Amino acid sequence: MKRNIALTIAGSDSGGGAGIQADLKTFQELGVYGMSAITAVTAQNTLGVEAVYPIPLDAIEKQIDAVATDIGTDAVKTGMLFDSNIIELVAAKITKYKWDNVVVDPVMIAKGGASLLQREAIAALKHQLIPLATVITPNIPEAEELTGFSIHTMEEKKEAARTLHSFGVKHVIMKGGHGEGNDLVDLLYDGNDFFTLESKRLNTKNTHGTGCTFAAAMAAALAKGMSVHKSFEIAKRFVYLAIKYDLNIGKGHGPTNHWAYAEHGTSKESRGK
Ligand SMILES: Nc1ncnc2c1ncn2[C@@H]1O[C@H](COP(=O)(O)OP(=O)(O)O)[C@@H](O)[C@H]1O
Numbered sequence: 001m002k003r004n005i006a007l008t009i010a011g012s013d014s015g016g017g018a019g020i021q022a023d024l025k026t027f028q029e030l031g032v033y034g035m036s037a038i039t040a041v042t043a044q045n046t047l048g049v050e051a052v053y054p055i056p057l058d059a060i061e062k063q064i065d066a067v068a069t070d071i072g073t074d075a076v077k078t079g080m081l082f083d084s085n086i087i088e089l090v091a092a093k094i095t096k097y098k099w100d101n102v103v104v105d106p107v108m109i110a111k112g113g114a115s116l117l118q119r120e121a122i123a124a125l126k127h128q129l130i131p132l133a134t135v136i137t138p139n140i141p142e143a144e145e146l147t148g149f150s151i152h153t154m155e156e157k158k159e160a161a162r163t164l165h166s167f168g169v170k171h172v173i174m175k176g177g178h179g180e181g182n183d184l185v186d187l188l189y190d191g192n193d194f195f196t197l198e199s200k201r202l203n204t205k206n207t208h209g210t211g212c213t214f215a216a217a218m219a220a221a222l223a224k225g226m227s228v229h230k231s232f233e234i235a236k237r238f239v240y241l242a243i244k245y246d247l248n249i250g251k252g253h254g255p256t257n258h259w260a261y262a263e264h265g266t267s268k269e270s271r272g273k
C-alpha cells in the first residue's frame with residue numbers, strides 16, 4: 001500500500017502535546033508516514049516551558065539532507081524555528097529540494113508565555129520563509145506581530161490576511177482560537193476569496209498544541225494530494241475533535257487527543273456546530 005510522506009521541521013516538546021511529537025502523532029493518525037528534523041529541544045510539560053536548547057545548525061542541516069536525499073517528501077511542515085539562522089537554513093533547503101506543499105506555522109510564543117522564536121528572527125520569517133509557503137497558519141497574536149496592526153474584528157482579520165498574502169505566500173489561514181466570544185472562526189484567504197470554517201468554542205483548559213496539530217493535519221492532507229481548501233476542512237475537524245475529546249493529562253493545560261479523529265470522526269454528534 002502506498003503511503004504518502006510528510007516532514008516536520010520543528011522543536012521537540014518533552015510533554016508530547018505540541019511540537020514534533022504532536023506533528024508525528026497527527027501524521028500517523030491521518031495515514032501519512034512522518035519524518036522529523038528537530039530544531040530545538042524543549043523541557044516542557046502541561047505547566048509550561050522550563051528550558052529551550054537550540055540544536056546546532058549543522059545538525060539540523062544533516063537531518064534535513066538525510067531524509068531529502070534518500071526518502072523525499074510529499075509535504076513539509078515547519079513549527080518552532082527559534083532564530084534567523086535556522087529560518088535561513090530551512091528556506092534554503094525548501095528552495096534546494098524544490099519542495100511544494102509547505103505549511104509554515106509561524107510559532108512565536110507558547111501558551112504559557114515562553115518565547116519560541118527570537119525577536120531578531122521575525123524579519124527572516126517574513127521575507128525568507130513565508131514567501132516559499134503554500135499556506136501559513138498564524139494565530140491572532142502571530143498575525144498581529146507579522147502585520148504590525150491589532151486584530152479584533154472580521155474586517156481586521158481579512159485585512160491581516162491580505163497583508164500576509166502580499167508577502168508572497170499562496171494561502172493564509174487566520175486561526176480563530178484567540179478571538180473573542182463563543183463562536184470561533186478560522187479564515188482562509190487564497191488571494192481572491194475568503195472562506196470560513198466556524199465552530200463553537202469548546203470549554204476546556206486542555207488546548208496545548210492545538211496550533212501544531214492543526215498545521216500538521218494540513219500538511220498530512222496536502223501530502224495525500226488534497227487541495228488546500230479540503231485540507232483546511234480536515235485540519236479544522238481533526239483539531240476540533242482532538243479538543244472535544246481532550247485527555248486529562250498533567251496538572252496544567254493538557255494536550256489534545258490525537259486519537260479522537262479516528263475514534264469519533266464519523267459520528268454526527270462530533271461534528272460540533
Ligand atoms: N476552545 C476551542 N474550541 C474549539 N476549537 C478551538 C479552541 N481553541 C482553539 N481551537 C481551534 O484550534 C486551532 C488552533 O487555534 P489557535 O488557538 O488560534 O492556535 P494556536 O494553538 O496556534 O494558538 C484552530 O482551528 C481553532 O479554531
Ligand SMILES: Cc1ncc(COP(=O)(O)OP(=O)(O)O)c(N)n1
Binds near residue numbers: 010011018
Ligand atoms: C516545541 C514546541 N513547539 C511549538 C509549541 C507551540 O505550540 P502550539 O500548538 O502553539 O501550542 P501552545 O504552546 O500554544 O499550547 C510549543 N509549545 N512547543
